[in-house]
Amino acid sequence: MKKQLTSILLFLIFSYIGFAQIGTVKGIIKDHTNVTLFGVNVIVKNTATGTQTNEKGVFEISNIKTGNYILAISYLGFKTKEIPFKLNSNETIDIGTITLYEGNELLQEIVIDTERKNKFSRKQSAYVSKMPLKNIENSQVYNTITNQLLISQSVNTFEDALKNAAGITKLWSSTGRSGDGAGYYSSRGFAVQPQLVNGVAGITNGFINPSNVERVEVIKGPSGTLFGSAVTSYGGLINIITKKPYSGTGGEITVSGGSYDFSKLNADVNVSANDKLSLRFNAGFQQEHSFQDAGFKKSVFVAPSISYKVNNNLALNFSYEASGNEQTNETFLFLNRYAPLAFNSIEDLNYDTNLSFTSNDVAIENITQNYRGEVAWKITDQWSSQTLISGGLAKSLGYYTYLWNGSDNLFNLYAQDTDAKTKTLNLQQNFTGIFKLGDLQNKLLVGVDYLDYNIIDKSSNWGYLHTINLDGDLVYGEPEINEENLRAALSVLGNVDSNIRQNIFGAYISDVINILPSLSIMGSVRYDIFDYQGDRKTDTDDETEYTESTFSPKFGIVFQPILNELSIFANYQNGFSYLNPQYITDYSTGEISLQAFDVEQANQLEVGVKSDLFNNKLEATLSYYNINVDNKYYWATQTQDLEVNSQGIELEVNANPIDGLNIHSGFSYNDSEITKSPSATFLEGNRYGESGPEITYNFWADYKFFKNFGVGAGFNGQTKYDTMVDYKATTGSFYIPSYTIFNSSAYYENDKFRISIKGNNLADETYYSGWSTVTPQQKRVLLGTFTYKF
Structure with missing residues (x-):
């Protein structure tokens, strides 16, 4: 009995001693504006012990053995912080208030955040303003197409991804031709192409494979102040965020198949060798045939990326993507711009959309490479440096064809x-600081930007092959579209031999000042220098050089009646465009002279409301904008005297009304008008040609039930518009009909795999896009996708 009592006593003593050798650390985490942060990761370094802050920003970690430790604190969009502490036996240490400062976009971002409730919402970006700003405190409007939305919709084309952005409508599909072969979209009444990757220039002449896209940011309005002129339009810009390395080891393999011989294979693997080095390799293949009697697309890409954390203050990041695309030209019926049309509607055109008027033997190839290197240096808690070098090469090789309406219903x-390539080199240096001047909190950006843009074109001159009617019957010329006939027709016409180079240097400064926690103002300005070097090999062997410069200002104000939940904003934004010198013909004398033009300028005024209510269950943006361009160049008259006004409203909503239900929707109304055109008065009062439809809308809902099962459904559409509006005084109007397309999906997923089926254009509606053209769009498509996660 004594032995048992002794054993119990010794056990209690040693247990007490053991328990007495543990302790607790706690604290509260806030941002620089004294707002508590929820969901911050707090980890005791070199242990498996950690937690997250609660709704009040408080954390507490217990059962830590006595000793010396480092507390590692990290939160997406903020600079990582480490705090050393010493824990004695049975001690509770209160670290007190810890302040985190915002920083550059973290490459260690988790690809799919399964804990996020409003999965179609993203509240912050380091790209839109080139500094970390929450959406609700940013005076500029932008739409984010998140990774979760792309997965929910089983998106396999970049065009389908952009259907989720309010006010974005497709004008042209990718043509693959040199210089401007990527797709064209209309935003706020002006044409824009996707030319920005991870915040820097990323040029492509072909279509974009979405398998390496983490998300897409559609930034609205003239954005020349921070991004310059080469990658923006007056309606905004499209920024593609690629998949990057993250802390951890894992990945996924995706296999898809569907209608029109669609097939896809994608492998995405991430490896973290240690807490400093992360590697990611993403590669894929995708192909499909057209819904028409001929046509195809093929794409293959590889995208390795690496992130190396030298220490807590210095990180090196590098990403590279190489892709090879091959496609036949989609059916582009170019309507005659110089004579009255024999038809004014789709019904009059009487076009059988099953006919492509092309051949699978005639294709164009696009080879694209883009790279981006970054040195991210945390100088202090308040100051950061970002050094970027990026570049790209986009080639166009093969045959580009199109159909021109010559007369009546003949084409x-x-x-x-084509034999052309586009080369870019982009250098950027940005410094960002968060500091106080007196009682005023400042977020300051100072940066310089250099872009070298070079187009080398050795393509053949344009040649004629044949004339057909819309039944596909040959009227005149060679009957077959094949490589042999095209080579024979083009070989005697000679070649283009041009080398055009643009060097653009910009310096910018932007400051966001918090006058009150609920009131901030933003002021930005850019000085830009443009140097054009044209070396066109002609009979006269002309060489030209042209230099121009401009200032571009930007202002904004944000008032938050409910801090971090509701804001009222207004902005003034400027955009500009350099015009390359043009050879102008004086038809009265026959003389040809080289003429330079002034820098085009666009100015926007915008007001609106943003919300992030009910603990991020309702994120919405509603705005009214008014854009004026005073000196627009018009290609037909080669004069710079158009005045264009584009105004409208946009609404985007991301909602999570109940657990498991996520909703994304958008609506846009645009009123565009050419208000003045002295050299072509017949244009006055017309809608501007790049504007597309007045109204566009989209909706998607995803509901996950029984933990693993889910369904999705939605629609997108637009009103009719006149695709010949620029020319209707001569040609008459031709209306692209309105449409609404319905889509749905069903899926099952768990930690190891996801299987889904998706139906696009369920009603099998015939619909079109166009920009002085007519192009039939995809018919009903059924897709199946299987993803294995590891």
């Missing part, structure tokens, strides 16, 4: 043997 096929 002439013209072709070019």
Whole structure:
């Protein structure tokens, strides 16, 4: 009995001693504006012990053995902080208030955040303003198409991804041709192409494979002040965020198949060798045939990326993407711009959309490479440096063809043997600081930007092959579209031989000042220098050089009646465009002279409301904008005297009304008008040609039930518009009909795999896009996707 009592006593003593050798650390985490942060990761370094802050920003970690430790604190969009502490036996240490400062976009971002309730919402970006700003405190409007939305919709084309952005409508599909072969979209009444990757220039002449896209940011309005002129339009810009390395080891393999011989294979693997080095390799293949009697697309890409954390203050990041695309040209019926049309509607055109008027033997290839290197240096808690070097090469090789309406209902096929490449080099240096001047909190950005943009074109001159009617019957010329006939038609026409180079240097400064926690103002300005070097090999062997410069200002104000939940904003934004010198012909004398033009300027005024209510269950943006361009160049008259006004409203909503239900929707109304055109008065009062439809809308809902099962459904559409509006005084109008397209999906997923089926255009509606053209769009498509996660 004594032995048992002794054993119990010794056990209690040693247990007490053991328990007495543990302790607790706690604290509260806030941002620089004294707002508590929820969900911050707090980890005791080199242990498996950690937690997250609660709704009040408080954390507490217990059962830590006595000793010396480092507390590692990290939160997406903020600079990582480490705090050393010493814990004695049975001690509770209160660290007190810890302040985190915002920083550059973290490459260690988790690809899919399963804990996020409003999965279609993203509240912050380091790219839109080139500094970390929450959406609700940013006076500029932008739409984010998140990774979760892309997965929910089983998106396999970049065009389908952009259907989720309010006010974005497709004008042209990718043509693959040199210089401007990527797709064209209309935003706020002006044409824009996707030319920005991870915040820097990323040029492509072809279509974009979405398998390496983490998310898409559609930034609205003239944005020349921070991004310059080469990658923006007056309606905004499209920024593609690629997949990056993250802390951890894992990945996924995706296999898809569906209608029109669609097939896809994608492998995405991430490896963290240690807490400093992360590697990611993403690669894929995708192909499909057209819904028409001929046509195809093929794409293959590889995208390795690496992140190395030298220490808590210095990180090196590098990403590279190489892709090879091959496609036949989609059916572009170019309507005659110089004579009255024989038809004014789709019904009058009487076009059988099953006919492509092309051949799978005639294709164009696009080879694209883009790279981006970054040195991210945390100088102090308040100051950061970001050094960027990026570049790209986009090639166009093969045959580009199009159909031109010559007369009545006859179309002439013209072709070019393309041999061209576009090269870019982009250097950026940004410094960002968060500091106080007196009682005023400042977020300051100072940066310089250099872009070298070079287009080398050795393509053939344009040649004619044949004339057909819309039944596909040959009227005149070679009957077959094949490589042999095209080579014969083009070989005697000679070649383009041009080398055009643009060097653009910009310096900018932007400051966001918090006058009160609920009131901030933003002021920005850019000085830009443009140097054009044209070396066109002609009979006269002309060489030209042209230099121009401009200032671009930007202002904004944000008032938050409910801090971090509701804001009222207004902005003034400026955009500009350099015009390359043009050879102008004086038809009265026949003389040809080289003429330079002034820098185009666009100015926007915008007001609106943003919300992030009910603990991020309702994120919404509603705005009214008014854009004026005073000196627009018009290609037909080669004069710079158009005045264009584009105004409208946009609404985007991301909601999570109940657990498991996520909703994304958008609506846009645009009123565009050419208000003045002295050299072509017949244009006055017309809608501007790049504007597309007045109204566009989209909706998608995803409901997950029984933990693993889910369904999705939605629609997107637009009103009719006149695709010949720029020319209707001569040609008459031709209306692209309105449409609404319905889509749905069903899926099952767990930690190891996801299987889904998706139906696009369920009603099998025939619909079109166009920009002085007519192009039929995809018919009903059924897709199946299986993803294995590891």
